[in-house]
Structures are given as C-alpha cells and as structure tokens.
Amino acid sequence: MSSSTQKSPQEAEVAFLESVRPRYEADGFTFTISPQRSDLPDFLGTYVPDAIARKGGISIAIEVKRNQTPAADMSLRKIRRLFDGHDDWRFNVMFMGNEALLSGAIPPMQPAEIRRRMNELKALADRQAAFVLAWSLLEAVLNSQSKEEAGRPRAAGTVIQSLAMNGLIEPETERRLRGLVDLRNRIVHGDLGAEPTPSEVQSVLSAIDETLKAEAH
DSSP: OOTTTSOOHHHHHHHHHHHHHHHHHHTTOEEEESOOGGGSOGGGTTOOOSEEEEETTEEEEEEEESSOOHHHHHHHHHHHHTTTTOTTEEEEEEESOOOOOOOSOOOOOOHHHHHHHHHHHHTOSOHHHHHHHHHHHHHHHHHHHOOSSTTOOOOHHHHHHHHHHTTSSOHHHHHHHHTTHHHHHHHHTTOTTOOOOHHHHHHHHHHHHHHHHHHHO
16 A cells, blocks of 8 residues: 555544444444543543543543553553543543454354353363453353444454443453453464463453443343
8 A cells, every 4th residue: 555545643543433433323422533622521631532422421531542552551541540530421442453353243142141151161270261261251241232233243452442331341340351452362363371360360250240240230
C-alpha cells in the first residue's frame, strides 16, 4: 500500500471508533467521537477522551490506544483516578492492536452449561489448558448475552472491552484481565513454556463468575 493511501494515526483511530460505534448504539447509547470540552464534566480538567457514550444516567469516557505498553498503562492509571468518586461515569480503554479473527458464527452456550464447564476446569491439573479454556468460557458468556454481532468470534481484548462496556465486569476486573491477555496469546500461539500461575487461572474463572452473576440481575 502506498503512503498516499495509508491512514494517518488520527484517521485510523476514527475508523476504529466508527467500527465500535454500533456496539454502543445497539445497547441504546449515544456515541460521540472527539467530544467538545463543553460536553464534559469539570472534574476531568483538561482531559478530553477520544469518544463518549451516554445512556440515561450512565456516561462512558472512551480512550483509544494502539497497543498496551508500560508507558500507556501509567498514563491510563492517572486518567482513571480522575473518575474516582464519580459513579455516574465509567472509563473504558480500547486497544487497536487486536489480533485478526476468523469469520463464522459461534453457537451460544447456556449459562448452566458454562457453569458446569467452569467447575470442570477448577479440577483440571493442566494449568495451561485450564487457563486457555477459561478464556473460551469467558467469550462464551459474552456470546450468550450479546445482542449485537451474536456468535461472532472476537479477540481476547475485544471480549474484555465488550464485557466492560456492558457493565458486566468491574474496572478492576478489566485491568486484571488485560494484564493476562499477552500470556493467553503466547500460549495459544505456541509458547508452551508460558505457564500461568494458579492465581492467574483463578482470575479468569472469577471473571466468568462475575459476568454470570451480572447477567442474572
């Protein structure tokens, strides 16, 4: 592709946001890219998110990053602190560098079946297998309740984004899962020396349980 047809970073970011717009709008949110400072609350100071989504009494500030890096994580931690004490606002981070996906519909799995499989994983001695299968169950939970693009395969980062966007996991759970995406991807793509700890396996299982409980309410 020639340089004349390549998108600038700003154009790529806008295109990415336009691609996620339907997910929010399908759930009844209004979605605004590059909001004006006058549209934002005073507690955000000079910070302007890349997009905002609003529905009823819920407002979501959306920040887009190309990849997850230590420098980006430090910046995001500072931004997250701005939202402390403001329960009517949430802060969602979206990473553009997600892995490519295969096409094809994935049949939904019932919550009872997900719980049965989850209980089986708890007894599995092979932590690598339990870890990877737990990620599959986490996506199965999303597929079981998602109204938009139901059954469409998603990258691990997109699963986390969608769960957070729909309020099915807490911000701390989102941060914990994002820290495990690289380990999940290394194992899936052949790094058999990457061994998850028992607590890392439990983190994904706990996220599944949290999501199932949120769905039941």
